[in-house]
Amino acid sequence: MATNIPLTGKFQVTCEYKRKGTAWISGWHTGIDLVGSDTIYATCDGVVTRTGFDKSYGNFIVVKDNQTGKYHWYCHLSRIDVKLNQTVSRVSKIGVMGATGNVTGKHLHYEIRNASNQYADNADPAQYMGIPNKVGSYDTANYKINDGQEEAKGTLKTLARSTNLRNEPTTSSSEKTLYIENTTLYVLQAGVATADGYTWDKVRIRVNGKEGYMINKNYK
Ligand SMILES: [Zn+2]
Structure with missing residues (x-):
């Protein structure tokens, strides 16, 4: 959605x-x-x-x-x-x-x-x-709009705080992009990995369509 x-x-x-x-x-x-x-x-x-x-x-x-x-x-x-x-x-x-x-x-x-x-x-x-x-x-x-195509892209969430999108599901991933609070994203796959004391989800950020991994406590 x-x-x-x-x-x-x-x-x-x-x-x-x-x-x-x-x-x-x-x-x-x-x-x-x-x-x-x-x-x-x-x-x-x-x-x-x-x-x-x-x-x-x-x-x-x-x-x-x-x-x-x-x-x-x-x-x-x-x-x-x-x-x-x-x-x-x-x-x-x-x-x-x-x-x-x-x-x-x-x-x-x-x-x-x-x-x-x-x-x-x-x-x-x-x-x-x-x-x-x-x-x-x-x-x-x-607000979520019914759209079958969009629904296939994941669940819509909003960032609770500023956080990084990373290329790998770990804090040691060197490739990262900062995203700010209230940005929306789609959760594509939940609980992909547990690393560095966090559970990681695969997400796509609405800002630019970029995909990566994020700590699943960082959005609401
Ligand atoms: Zn006007």
């Missing part, structure tokens, strides 16, 4: 989908505004069909969902980390949250357009993410 949320860890919804207002040409908010960790992830398996800058949307990325044919828009980015026609999945880091375009502060405007890819012909992004369409505080650790 995986989340369909483009962030990891704790985040806020700061403006709901379909809120009415004169700030929008359509008279309503066509996406949902999220504030949280800087790294933005793709929310589907798909292909990058557009990247660029728009005076309203700022730096933006559009990913076409392979399964549904819908278009996922990630806007106001400070950085775009993907190229046109690049294949992405839910473990792909695609950009960094920013405050470009028509904004009052740093946030991600996440929008799902139907197959038309026309402005104001949208799907409900809150429903897609599985969260309430309501201003408030949330945590990706609490």
